Amino acid sequence: MLVSGRGLWSGLSYLAATDNALAARRAVLADFLQRVVRAQAWSYQHVPEFSATLARIIGISPEAARLQFERRHTQWQKIDETVIAEQQRTADFYLKSGLLKQRLDARATFDAGFAIA
Numbered sequence: 233m234l235v236s237g238r239g240l241w242s243g244l245s246y247l248a249a250t251d252n253a254l255a256a257r258r259a260v261l262a263d264f265l266q267r268v269v270r271a272q273a274w275s276y277q278h279v280p281e282f283s284a285t286l287a288r289i290i291g292i293s294p295e296a297a298r299l300q301f302e303r304r305h306t307q308w309q310k311i312d313e314t315v316i317a318e319q320q321r322t323a324d325f326y327l328k329s330g331l332l333k334q335r336l337d338a339r340a341t342f343d344a345g346f347a348i349a
Contacts (some may be wrong), residue, residue, distance in 0.1 A: 239257050244318060244319065247264075247265060249261055249343075252262070254343055261346070262346055263344055265348065266348075268277065269348055269349065272306060272308070276305075279298065280298070282301065283297045286301060291297055308348045309348075311343075311344040312344075315342075316342060318339055320337075320338040323336040323338050
């Protein structure tokens with residue numbers, strides 16, 4: 233049986249770094265974030281080219297790659313109380329499902345000090 237995953241997860245994804253990297257390489261990480269944001273903007277301005285490359289990389293048809301890319305329409309957003317609360321709900325669900333052994337304080341896993349240009 234194959235079912236759609238729509239509505240079953242928050243759809244939030246994050247860039248992650250260790251505490252050591254945040255402390256020692258903050259400027260490099262900030263630069264990386266800006267490059268990722270610019271690359272994403274380019275991808276949405278060049279959907280056919282991006283989808284073709286994505287299809288080749290992950291080994292699916294160009295049509296399927298384009299469809300999943302258009303559906304996900306990722307956008308960056310500031311880390312705020314709403315984002316933290318959504319991640320806490322996800323962590324609590326994982327705890328209830330046995331995927332986590334102890335409660336995770338999601339707030340402690342975020343660094344809101346990076347700006348998106």
